Structure formats: structure tokens, C-alpha cells
Amino acid sequence: MATTGVTQPVRRSSTGVLLESVLKWREISILLVAVLLIAYFEAENRDFLLTSASLENLSQFIAPAAIISFGEIMLMIGGEIDLSAGMIFAFAPFVMHFAVVAGMPAPVGLLLALLASGLIGVVNGVVTLFLRVPSFVTTLGTMFLLNGLTLTLSAGTPVDVPGSPGFQAFFGHWGYSEICWAIVIGLMMHVLLRNTRWGLHTVASGGNPHGAAETGINVRRLKIGNFILSAVLSGFVGILEGCRISSVDPQAGGSQIMFLAVASGVIGGTSLAGGSGTIIGGLIGATVLGVLNDGFTLIGINAFTFNIILGAAILIAMVFNIHMTRLSRLGGAR
Amino acid sequence: MTADVTQVNSEIIRAENIVMKFGALTALRGVSLDLKRGEILGILGDNGAGKSTLMKIITGFQAPTEGQLFIDGQAVQLRSVDHARSLGIECVYQDLALANGLSIFHNMFLNREIVYPGPFRLLNNRAMRRRTQELLDEIGVHVPSVDLPVERLSGGQRQAIAVARAVNSNARVLLLDEPLAAMGAREAGLIIDLILRLKAKGSLSIIMIMHNYAQTLEIADRIMLMQRGAVTYENHAAATSVPELMEIVRREYRSMRNPASA
Numbered sequence: 001m002a003t004t005g006v007t008q009p010v011r012r013s014s015t016g017v018l019l020e021s022v023l024k025w026r027e028i029s030i031l032l033v034a035v036l037l038i039a040y041f042e043a044e045n046r047d048f049l050l051t052s053a054s055l056e057n058l059s060q061f062i063a064p065a066a067i068i069s070f071g072e073i074m075l076m077i078g079g080e081i082d083l084s085a086g087m088i089f090a091f092a093p094f095v096m097h098f099a100v101v102a103g104m105p106a107p108v109g110l111l112l113a114l115l116a117s118g119l120i121g122v123v124n125g126v127v128t129l130f131l132r133v134p135s136f137v138t139t140l141g142t143m144f145l146l147n148g149l150t151l152t153l154s155a156g157t158p159v160d161v162p163g164s165p166g167f168q169a170f171f172g173h174w175g176y177s178e179i180c181w182a183i184v185i186g187l188m189m190h191v192l193l194r195n196t197r198w199g200l201h202t203v204a205s206g207g208n209p210h211g212a213a214e215t216g217i218n219v220r221r222l223k224i225g226n227f228i229l230s231a232v233l234s235g236f237v238g239i240l241e242g243c244r245i246s247s248v249d250p251q252a253g254g255s256q257i258m259f260l261a262v263a264s265g266v267i268g269g270t271s272l273a274g275g276s277g278t279i280i281g282g283l284i285g286a287t288v289l290g291v292l293n294d295g296f297t298l299i300g301i302n303a304f305t306f307n308i309i310l311g312a313a314i315l316i317a318m319v320f321n322i323h324m325t326r327l328s329r330l331g332g333a334r
Numbered sequence: 335m336t337a338d339v340t341q342v343n344s345e346i347i348r349a350e351n352i353v354m355k356f357g358a359l360t361a362l363r364g365v366s367l368d369l370k371r372g373e374i375l376g377i378l379g380d381n382g383a384g385k386s387t388l389m390k391i392i393t394g395f396q397a398p399t400e401g402q403l404f405i406d407g408q409a410v411q412l413r414s415v416d417h418a419r420s421l422g423i424e425c426v427y428q429d430l431a432l433a434n435g436l437s438i439f440h441n442m443f444l445n446r447e448i449v450y451p452g453p454f455r456l457l458n459n460r461a462m463r464r465r466t467q468e469l470l471d472e473i474g475v476h477v478p479s480v481d482l483p484v485e486r487l488s489g490g491q492r493q494a495i496a497v498a499r500a501v502n503s504n505a506r507v508l509l510l511d512e513p514l515a516a517m518g519a520r521e522a523g524l525i526i527d528l529i530l531r532l533k534a535k536g537s538l539s540i541i542m543i544m545h546n547y548a549q550t551l552e553i554a555d556r557i558m559l560m561q562r563g564a565v566t567y568e569n570h571a572a573a574t575s576v577p578e579l580m581e582i583v584r585r586e587y588r589s590m591r592n593p594a595s596a
């Protein structure tokens with residue numbers, strides 16, 4: 001190839017091209033895994049998807065993990081994580097409860113709960129970015145702190161969900177309300193990540209934090225914003241789940257839901273090291289986990305086995321992520 | 335300041351007695367510098383001499399501990415990289431500041447993206463893609479596709495992208511931190527070509543930090559030698575030579591080792 005100016009042909013081997021196309025369709029391949037799993041469970045158990053009760057059930061497993069994963073994905077792309085998400089989930093509905101007990105209407109209580117969640121995000125962000133504590137440690141601290149706070153405030157006992165039946169139905173009690181929220185929020189987050197400066201800068205600051213700062217991107221503001229986003233989404237899911245089961249439980253959520261959300265993101269192709277990830281991947285990851293969970297429950301595999309399979313799925317997804325990227329680099333241009 | 339109007343007018347950047355301390359370490363101990371319109375100033379010096387630090391002060395990335403910066407003869411206190419950019423100062427850092435996973439065109443417009451009008455300010459990828467292609471064609475940099483992530487480019491191509499990004503946006507002053515670092519003779523030649531072509535278009539003043547004396551004398555109009563946080567020599571490129579510069583550096587080292595006999 002003749003070259004003029006600063007030209008250098010990018011050398012690509014055929015394996016490089018092949019791997020690249022696989023990588024490009026990584027979400028598709030995970031989606032394929034989900035579809036295969038559904039087909040398998042459907043064959044094993046006729047009631048898996050085709051009855052509306054199990055479909056509803058499945059959607060209610062997927063939605064909370066998916067919505068929290070959207071926030072975690074934004075953080076992970078920027079190289080951060082929020083371990084306190086599940087405790088914000090448990091905390092927020094109590095803020096709403098106390099606001100309503102104090103005489104405020106339920107929607108105002110909801111807003112206050114989201115505001116309080118956002119403030120926890122501010123604390124997570126400020127401690128991480130200004131006091132330079134790794135977010136893993138910061139949010140580990142706020143995780144225990146919030147858990148204790150919620151248990152103290154609630155005296156360890158569940159309370160009723162405030163609000164009119166219509167309000168509750170809209171915010172989670174209607175069977176498909178949660179999955180609708182997940183899809184709407186997912187679409188908005190996808191646009192935020194892919195089509196706005198905020199999203200682009202998040203990717204840039206995860207891939208090259210120092211370089212991003214040198215181009216004038218305010219990395220701190222960006223990351224604190226993502227901590228707030230993650231916290232507000234977690235709090236919102238706590239309220240959705242409270243409305244769904246008609247009870248605000250101080251023991252709800254917790255690190256189980258947080259780890260499910262992180263796992264959804266990772267299975268969906270988000271790198272914990274920062275710099276890459278997709279929102280749709282988080283939704284698909286949550287779907288895979290939901291299908292595994294429901295499927296194994298229906299064919300009678302217990303929760304212990306489920307954890308073994310979940311663990312294996314996360315490891316395989318991670319190994320796949322890291323090595324596919326590395327291999328495609330080796331096979332492709334230098 | 336009526337004494338020498340032409341002098342003041344032709345001077346685009348002047349730094350006076352810049353001191354920079356990082357805790358106990360003094361990276362710059364009173365450095366002064368001036369840059370005239372359309373001029374290429376080459377800064378040479380050892381590792382750790384404070385070259386990058388000086389440059390980051392001129393780009394508004396960090397504020398000096400002491401000293402004053404003048405732009406177009408006006409005293410300014412740079413508040414941020416964006417502030418310096420609004421005054422026409424652009425730079426290519428030693429680490430290039432490219433986001434590896436992002437495409438060439440997203441890197442080209444990083445932090446000054448083109449967005450659609452409207453409340454959501456969505457990214458106008460199409461316009462950025464087209465503008466990037468035009469810009470690269472204009473300055474003679476060729477890449478297979480502006481959609482490629484920059485991690486797939488060679489060192490020379492990455493450097494060229496970083497330079498192109500800096501000149502895109504009506505930069506009047508371009509700061510280059512070791513633009514030829516870790517580059518083979520051929521790739522270095524291409525970047526030198528690019529720099530000379532930019533200079534030939536006029537209107538652009540360039541400060542470049544270099545390690546190779548011969549290359550610097552070839553491109554620069556004027557050179558400045560920095561050692562241990564201070565400027566130790568300054569001259570027109572035509573008035574000095576590689577042996578002379580080597581001798582100055584050697585003498586400086588000797589005086590550093592036994593100050594009494596200097």
C-alpha cells in the first residue's frame with residue numbers, strides 16, 4: 001500500500017478481524033446465551049415462560065438488578081464502584097415512610113427519599129474524589145453505616161408502604177411496573193452513556209483519567225455525578241420493591257442485590273477496570289441471571305447450586321472479557 | 335509600556351520568574367521565557383529539569399507557586415485548561431491525553447464535542463466524524479478510518495492525532511511535550527513535516543520540548559536549555575550547534591559535581 005503523509009496501514013490478521021467481529025457482537029452473544037437458557041428451561045419445564053405468572057415473576061427478578069446495574073455500570077466505566085447500593089435500597093423507603101408519617105403526601109415523600117439517596121451519593125463521591133479514598137473502601141464504609149442507620153431508625157421492624165393504591169401500583173405494585181421502569185430508565189441511561197458528553201467523558205475518564213483531566217474534563221464532578229446517579233437509582237429500586245411486596249423491610253436489598261447488579265454489569269461486558277461497558281449489557285446480564293434463577297428454581301435446583309452456577313458464570317464472563325480484548329489486540333494492529 | 339510597542343505586540347507569551355514547588359521539591363526556580371508570533375521555540379533539558387511542569391503552567395493545568403504570565407502583553411492568571419484554551423493556547427502532553435478505547439473522532443473532539451441544538455445536547459457524531467476527516471486531510475494525516483479506536487494506531491499516528499486535535503480550534507499557540515519521543519526516524523520525519531507545514535501556514539507559534547539536539551536545531555527558530563529547574567542557556571538555533579550545546583551541558587554537570595572548580 002502506498003503511503004503518503006503520516007500513513008501507516010493498520011495491519012490486521014484474519015483472526016484479528018474475526019475476534020473483532022465477535023467482540024463487536026459481544027452483547028449479541030450474551031443475548032444468545034440468554035435465549036438458549038430460556039429454550040432449555042422451556043423444554044425442561046413447559047410452564048417456564050408461557051404462563052404469565054412465571055413471566056411476571058421473571059421480570060420482577062430482572063428489573064431491580066438491572067436498574068441498579070445501570071448506575072453501577074456508569075461507575076465501573078469510570079473505574080469506580082458503589083458497594084453501598086443495596087443499603088441505599090433499604091434506606092430510601094424508610095425516608096419516604098417517615099416523611100409520610102410526618103404528614104407529607106406520598107409523592108413528596110418519594111422525592112425526599114430520592115434526595116436523601118442522592119446525598120449519600122454525594123458523600124460517597126466526595127470522600128472518594130476529594131479525600132482520595134478508593135471507592136471500594138468508601139462505599140464499604142457507607143454500606144455498613146447505612147445498614148446500621150436503617151436498622152436503628154426502623155427498630156428492625158418492617159412498616160407498611162405509604163401512598164394510594166394507584167401510587168403504589170405505578171411505583172412497583174402492578175406486576176409489570178418494575179420491568180417497565182427498567183426499560184424506560186435503561187433507554188434513558190443508554191442515551192446518556194452513548195449520546196451525551198457526560199457519557200463520553202465518563203468513558204474517557206475511566207480509560208485515561210489523567211489524560212481526561214488534561215483535556216479539561218472535570219473528572220471529579222463527573223464521577224461525583226455518577227455516584228449520585230447510582231445512589232438515586234438504588235433508592236428508587238428500594239421504593240419499587242417496597243411497593244411490590246407491600247412492605248418496607250429494613251432487611252430488604254442488602255449486599256445480595258448489589259452484587260447481583262455488579263454481576264449483571266460484568267456479565268454484560270462492562271470492565272471493572274474502567275473504560276468500557278454498555279447499559280444494554282447490564283439489562284441482558286440481569287436477564288441471564290434472572291433466567292438462571294427462575295429456571296433452576298422451577299426444575300428444582302436449590303439456592304446453593306444457583307450460587308455455584310452464578311459464580312461460575314461471572315468468572316467465565318470475566319475471563320472471556322479480558323482475554324477476548326487482549327487476543328483481538330494481539331491479532332489486530334499493534 | 336510605550337517604550338517598545340512592536341516588541342510587546344510581537345510577543346504572544348511571556349513568563350517571568352516562574353517558581354513551582356511540589357511540597358519540599360522545587361521543580362522550577364525562577365524561569366523566564368518568551369515566545370514571539372510565528373516562532374518555534376525548542377526547549378531542551380535533562381529528565382526532571384522541569385520542562386513539562388513549565389508547560390503545564392502555560393496551559394493552565396497547574397498554577398505556579400510564584401511568577402507572572404503575560405499573554406499578548408497582558409498579565410493573566412490562568413484558571414483552567416479551558417481558560418488557556420479560550421486564549422488560543424493548545425497543547426499536546428507527553429502522555430498525549432488520548433482515551434484509548436474511544437474512536438479517533440471522539441478523541442479529536444474530546445471535551446469540545448459538537449452537539450445538536452436542543453435541551454438534551456446530544457452528540458452530533460456525524461458532524462464530528464466529517465470534521466475530523468476534513469481536518470486530517472487538510473494537514474496531511476492519513477488513517478484507515480476515523481472510527482478506529484486510537485489504541486489501534488501506531489505511535490506516530492497517535493502523536494499526529496494529538497497534534498491535529500490541538501490545532502483544531504484556532505490555536506494560536508501550540509505546546510508540544512516531546513512530540514518525537516519513542517519514535518523511529520521515519521515516523522519522526524513525518525511529525526517534523528507536519529509541524530513545519532503548520533508553521534508555514536503562519537499564525538501559529540509553537541513551543542516544543544525535545545530531547546534530540548540535532549532535530550531541535552533543525553526545526554526550532556530559537557532554543558532554550560533547562561537544567562534542574564532553571565534556564566541555563568538561550569540562543570537562536572542558527573547561532574549555535576550540537577557540539578556547543580553538548581559542551582554547555584557537560585560544563586554544567588562538572589560544576590554540579592564540584593562547584594569549587596567551576
Ligand SMILES: Nc1ncnc2c1ncn2[C@@H]1O[C@H](COP(=O)(O)OP(=O)(O)OP(=O)(O)O)[C@@H](O)[C@H]1O
Nearest residue numbers: 356359361379380381382383384385386387388428
Ligand atoms: N504533580 C507533581 N507532584 C510532585 N512532583 C512533581 C509533579 N510534577 C512534576 N514533579 C516533579 O518535578 C520535577 C520536574 O518534572 P517535569 O515532569 O517537569 O520534568 P521534565 O523536564 O518534563 O522531565 P522529562 O524529560 O523526564 O519529561 C520532577 O522531579 C518531578 O518528579
Ligand SMILES: [Mg+2]
Nearest residue numbers: 385386428511
Ligand atoms: Mg516531561
